[in-house]
């Protein structure tokens with residue numbers, strides 16, 4: 358049976374190993390730019406009866422009662438109160454990735470719906486990408502590439518001087534799973550590692566990577582050559598880095614953001630870069646995404662912007678899918694949910 362067949366076209370209810378009807382799970386769509394990857398569908402169909410949003414809307418009467426989980430792939434489908442009201446048997450939303458700022462946890466909880474995410478699946482790739490941005494920015498990779506492919510190629514030894522990463526000081530704001538993996542990598546680059554967590558100092562992890570805890574974020578900002586943001590977006594971290602914080606940074610420092618665009622006051626960042634308050638920025642995330650075509654950040658030579666791609670590898674996407682499947686299955690069986698997001 359191909360995934361293109363809808364639930365309606367199938368001969369009868371799908372049954373799992375235990376002979377029970379496979380649970381109905383709502384997904385946004387399959388394939389295309391936003392849909393669940395086509396090569397994941399075969400795996401998912403062994404566990405669930407997938408219903409796309411289109412199918413759901415066309416067959417609401419039948420599916421409303423049936424759907425017990427939402428497989429939220431890259432923030433889709435959008436979950437609002439209307440959708441929650443129309444799914445009385447919804448038990449769990451499995452969200453891909455680590456960030457959960459696109460979900461209203463209180464609202465979901467008020468409907469008795471549990472939530473899971475996939476923090477461990479994304480951490481290695483996202484940390485690798487944090488290092489990629491740091492190296493690319495400090496060694497002017499994009500500028501160098503553009504010159505190397507331009508019609509007027511002239512190579513002079515005085516050009517392209519960058520800043521060293523090895524031996525420099527890295528300040529990690531938010532040393533959770535991803536931040537810690539960045540620290541592990543930075544250790545191999547013989548960097549001095551500072552970190553700041555708002556709530557929790559982790560002595561075991563800090564000694565494993567030789568990181569120094571900064572109780573005050575200001576100390577980290579003042580001392581770091583590279584400030585890397587790997588915090589979750591919450592009301593407390595919204596615009597955590599604003600004019601004041603940027604002014605505390607060294608004029609030679611680079612800001613790297615692999616968390617969420619809204620953690621930085623973007624107007625203040627533009628101003629800081631224009632006025633040489635800091636040297637450079639490397640951003641995998643912005644607000645909005647993508648930025649409008651005429652946005653000043655897109656025109657600055659000392660800024661690298663990538664399209665929110667830090668966790669984008671095939672292996673990670675596959676792992677995310679497997680983690681989401683496990684969470685849904687556990688949630689529907691009333692077992693402890695792996696990677697449950699607690700309110």
Ligand SMILES: O=C(O)[C@H](O)CO
Nearest residue numbers: 453454455456479668
């Ligand atoms: O949160 C994450 O895992 C990534 O940013 C993708 O949304």
